[in-house]
Amino acid sequence: DVKVTQSSRYLVKRTGEKVFLECVQDMDHENMFWYRQDPGLGLRLIYFSYDVKMKEKGDIPEGYSVSREKKERFSLILESASTNQTSMYLCASSPPAYNQPQHFGDGTRLSIL
Amino acid sequence: QKEVEQNSGPLSVPEGAIASLNCTYSDRGSQSFFWYRQYSGKSPELIMSIYSNGDKEDGRFTAQLNKASQYVSLLIRDSQPSDSATYLCAVFNNFNKFYFGSGTKLNVKP
Numbered sequence: 001d002v003k004v005t006q007s008s009r010y011l012v013k014r015t016g017e018k019v020f021l022e023c024v025q026d027m028d029h030e031n032m033f034w035y036r037q038d039p040g041l042g043l044r045l046i047y048f049s050y051d052v053k054m055k056e057k058g059d060i061p062e063g064y065s066v067s068r069e070k071k072e073r074f075s076l077i078l079e080s081a082s083t084n085q086t087s088m089y090l091c092a093s094s095p096p097a098y099n100q101p102q103h104f105g106d107g108t109r110l111s112i113l
Numbered sequence: 114q115k116e117v118e119q120n121s122g123p124l125s126v127p128e129g130a131i132a133s134l135n136c137t138y139s140d141r142g143s144q145s146f147f148w149y150r151q152y153s154g155k156s157p158e159l160i161m162s163i164y165s166n167g168d169k170e171d172g173r174f175t176a177q178l179n180k181a182s183q184y185v186s187l188l189i190r191d192s193q194p195s196d197s198a199t200y201l202c203a204v205f206n207n208f209n210k211f212y213f214g215s216g217t218k219l220n221v222k223p
Contacts, residue, residue, distance in 0.1 A: 042215035043157075043201070090156055098205055099145045099164055104156040
């Protein structure tokens with residue numbers, strides 16, 4: 001089974017802090033994704049990566065950056081956390097083949113105070 | 114127009130009934146279609162994949178795809194209270210983009 005591990009289930013940070021969310025997958029997947037999910041807004045793609053050191057902006061990249069130095073690890077960085085970034089953050093991975101689904105980690109519920 | 118549209122619900126069905134969840138998509142060239150189940154406070158988990166027109170059955174779940182109508186559905190037979198969750202439809206389109214619908218909330222009443 002695919003295992004996608006997010007470093008924290010719950011995280012509380014303060015406004016203005018730099019926040020790191022980590023994601024590791026164990027299936028040698030090329031593609032990795034970061035989403036946020038808010039009530040009534042569904043899943044929104046923040047960034048994705050299709051290879052080491054490669055990244056693409058998703059639908060809502062503002063206020064976020066990412067890092068992918070190793071194939072198995074994809075980090076999401078909130079440069080200066082704000083209260084409107086309080087959300088559930090979900091990491092996913094998939095192989096590059098078109099017919100393969102994404103597999104999700106357990107999610108990180110992030111609160112910015 | 115959204116890439117993937119779902120009725121947000123909630124859809125309420127009695128225990129033992131058939132639940133029918135529907136999804137439409139905008140890109141006619143879409144290639145792959147997936148259904149995810151998401152319990153409250155949890156992450157989405159894959160329950161079905163379908164790639165060609167027709168029906169695909171897996172236990173109590175049947176996915177149906179009609180590419181001409183750009184329509185994909187999920188039927189849950191003998192619905193159980195444990196099936197109560199939000200069901201997300203996902204589509205991999207012709208531009209190598211993966212899109213999720215906003216989900217349909219299903220309530221199965223004992």
